[in-house]
Amino acid sequence: MFDIDRWREIFQSINKNRLRSVMSGFTVAFAILLFTLLFGIVSGLSNSFNSAFNDDAKNSMKVRVWKTSKPYKGLQTGRRIQLSNEEYNYVKDEYANKIEYQTARIYKNFTIKFKNEVNNYNIRAVNPDHQFLEKTIIDEGRYLNESDLKGKSKVIVIGRLVKKDLFGEKQALGKRVNVNGSSFLIIGIFSDEGGDNEERIAYIPVSTAQMMYGNNDHISQILLGYNPGLNLNAAIAFGHKMERDLRKKMNIHPDDQSALSVQNMAEANKGVGMFMGALYAIVILVGSGTLIAGIIGISNIMIFVIKERTKEFGIRKALGAKPASIVGMVVQESVLITTIAGYLGLSLGTYILTLIGDSLEEDYFIKDPSVSPIIVLGATVVLVASGLIAGYLPAKKAANIKPIVALRAD
Amino acid sequence: MIKIEKLHKSYPIGKDALHVLKGINLHIKEGEFVSIMGSSGSGKSTLLNIVGLLDEHDEGDYFLNGQLIKNLNEKKAAILRNKFLGFVFQSFNLISYKTALENVALPLYYKGMKRKERLIVAMDYLDKVGLKDWANHLPNELSGGQKQRVAIARALVTKPKVVLADEPTGALDSTTSDAVMDLLKDINNEGMTVFVITHEEEIAAQTSRIVRLKDGVIISDELTKVAKAI
Numbered sequence: 001m002f003d004i005d006r007w008r009e010i011f012q013s014i015n016k017n018r019l020r021s022v023m024s025g026f027t028v029a030f031a032i033l034l035f036t037l038l039f040g041i042v043s044g045l046s047n048s049f050n051s052a053f054n055d056d057a058k059n060s061m062k063v064r065v066w067k068t069s070k071p072y073k074g075l076q077t078g079r080r081i082q083l084s085n086e087e088y089n090y091v092k093d094e095y096a097n098k099i100e101y102q103t104a105r106i107y108k109n110f111t112i113k114f115k116n117e118v119n120n121y122n123i124r125a126v127n128p129d130h131q132f133l134e135k136t137i138i139d140e141g142r143y144l145n146e147s148d149l150k151g152k153s154k155v156i157v158i159g160r161l162v163k164k165d166l167f168g169e170k171q172a173l174g175k176r177v178n179v180n181g182s183s184f185l186i187i188g189i190f191s192d193e194g195g196d197n198e199e200r201i202a203y204i205p206v207s208t209a210q211m212m213y214g215n216n217d218h219i220s221q222i223l224l225g226y227n228p229g230l231n232l233n234a235a236i237a238f239g240h241k242m243e244r245d246l247r248k249k250m251n252i253h254p255d256d257q258s259a260l261s262v263q264n265m266a267e268a269n270k271g272v273g274m275f276m277g278a279l280y281a282i283v284i285l286v287g288s289g290t291l292i293a294g295i296i297g298i299s300n301i302m303i304f305v306i307k308e309r310t311k312e313f314g315i316r317k318a319l320g321a322k323p324a325s326i327v328g329m330v331v332q333e334s335v336l337i338t339t340i341a342g343y344l345g346l347s348l349g350t351y352i353l354t355l356i357g358d359s360l361e362e363d364y365f366i367k368d369p370s371v372s373p374i375i376v377l378g379a380t381v382v383l384v385a386s387g388l389i390a391g392y393l394p395a396k397k398a399a400n401i402k403p404i405v406a407l408r409a410d
Numbered sequence: 411m412i413k414i415e416k417l418h419k420s421y422p423i424g425k426d427a428l429h430v431l432k433g434i435n436l437h438i439k440e441g442e443f444v445s446i447m448g449s450s451g452s453g454k455s456t457l458l459n460i461v462g463l464l465d466e467h468d469e470g471d472y473f474l475n476g477q478l479i480k481n482l483n484e485k486k487a488a489i490l491r492n493k494f495l496g497f498v499f500q501s502f503n504l505i506s507y508k509t510a511l512e513n514v515a516l517p518l519y520y521k522g523m524k525r526k527e528r529l530i531v532a533m534d535y536l537d538k539v540g541l542k543d544w545a546n547h548l549p550n551e552l553s554g555g556q557k558q559r560v561a562i563a564r565a566l567v568t569k570p571k572v573v574l575a576d577e578p579t580g581a582l583d584s585t586t587s588d589a590v591m592d593l594l595k596d597i598n599n600e601g602m603t604v605f606v607i608t609h610e611e612e613i614a615a616q617t618s619r620i621v622r623l624k625d626g627v628i629i630s631d632e633l634t635k636v637a638k639a640i
Contacts, residue, residue, distance in 0.1 A: 016507035320492025
């Protein structure tokens with residue numbers, strides 16, 4: 001229902017009473033501004049935490065081995081522990097339903113040579129699932145697959161920066177490079193959000209590496225992605241169980257962290273999740289407090305305003321205004337002021353957040369602070385509702401005063 | 411036009427009730443120019459408020475334009491006021507942030523008339539009260555007499571059946587009072603019923619019928635020389 005005359009009345013009333021309109025708007029604008037800033041900054045903190053773990057899959061686990069630090073079953077301290085295909089397959093069979101992705105990893109450092117360009121690179125020998133655990137993004141060609149592994153193919157997937165170093169802008173896919181003396185076919189080029197170091201590496205099949213460099217079945221690490229269906233606690237329990245089982249299998253002391261450990265993203269996530277949850281709870285508490293204070297502020301002003309206008313309402317009623325038209329006018333005015341003021345606060349807050357941008361990332365761990373559209377939508381609903389309530393209750397009361405009483409008011 | 415029978419009204423004051431109108435019988439025909447006289451506290455303003463549907467009576471019957479007024483809610487009362495009644499108040503009661511023209515046009519807004527149309531009509535009525543040149547002035551830029559003329563234009567703009575004037579000259583000096591009374595006479599001559607409340611004999615003498623009220627009862631009801639002259 002759009003009533004141009006109603007709007008004219010409202011703008012006239014706002015315009016003729018600028019100070020009080022600005023005052024009531026200011027309360028709301030300020031409350032929303034504070035709310036936006038608070039929320040934005042906490043979301044910035046949350047972004048920092050998330051991006052710190054963004055490089056790898058959120059459900060990733062890592063089995064790492066080194067030297068024993070405790071004697072066990074007559075075996076000495078300082079014994080070097082070596083993972084092999086046996087453990088890899090044991091994990092695969094034992095926990096099949098708890099695992100989404102699984103890969104072995106062998107670290108090598110070789111020179112890669114193409115024509116006259118030559119450089120030293122970290123090379124990871126892996127299984128195909130590695131792509132999902134490392135969140136590798138394929139730009140050209142493809143990643144390693146099962147038949148590469150079976151055939152122990154001499155194929156290589158190189159990082160964006162490796163390609164840049166060796167090929168510049170020229171085509172690299174399908175070319176052959178010399179890796180530590182052997183010729184490898186480039187089947188893919190990838191990028192990674194983990195930064196430059198993650199893009200200056202290359203991947204080859206784990207089976208190829210085992211055959212060519214040592215002719216054994218050793219592996220450096222086992223990487224897993226636990227089943228996303230598991231909740232955090234179940235995932236943590238799974239990590240502990242696998243750690244115990246592997247230590248037992250490899251004759252390691254049950255508490256020997258140094259010899260074999262399972263690094264579990266679920267534990268880190270749980271900590272961060274609890275921390276962020278607490279932070280958001282505080283922000284919501286403080287933020288709603290600010291909003292409520294703003295709403296109470298505008299309600300107070302509206303009560304005052306309506307008292308001041310009681311006589312005017314009396315005149316209007318004597319001239320034939322229905323109570324509903326008076327309530328409607330006041331409510332519409334109040335909603336208009338709160339909405340406009342609220343959006344001013346919101347825009348100013350968002351603008352300040354954009355100004356802050358990433359400038360606080362280094363010192364305060366606040367990255368790209370912003371408010372989500374849902375928050376904006378929620379704030380709008382709260383604003384309109386508060387304008388409605390702030391206007392409606394006192395206006396309803398004023399409109400029901402008998403005109404004779406209202407006319408007597410000063 | 412207005413028919414009142416055995417009308418009673420009392421106001422509660424603490425535990426007691428103040429009995430203001432004690433059985434008023436009054437019949438005003440269409441086109442009459444009536445004044446209600448009485449000292450303060452005689453109940454004359456209460457009577458006008460009830461006639462003007464600004465207040466409710468306790469007992470008795472009130473017919474406005476043949477319609478029994480009973481159990482009106484605010485909405486119905488607002489419609490009837492807009493349709494049948496025009497008000498002129500002692501303190502003018504203009505809306506301070508609206509110009510003379512907008513004040514006059516306001517009742518037409520509540521009648522549902524379009525803006526263009528109602529501004530034309532309002533200007534017509536301002537012209538009638540001789541204030542066309544002051545149309546865009548705010549009330550505080552007008553003299554008392556001018557304000558009251560704006561108020562009269564506002565009361566007339568909906569072409570009501572009855573104009574109710576509560577001490578219309580109470581806040582004016584004698585010259586401007588006469589001008590306002592002349593205006594009301596003109597209105598009456600055009601056939602509109604005019605109902606004036608006053609405590610000034612000279613004002614009442616200019617109407618055609620004087621009803622005197624004392625302590626909530628009518629003590630006299632007679633035609634004036636003006637009426638007899640016609």
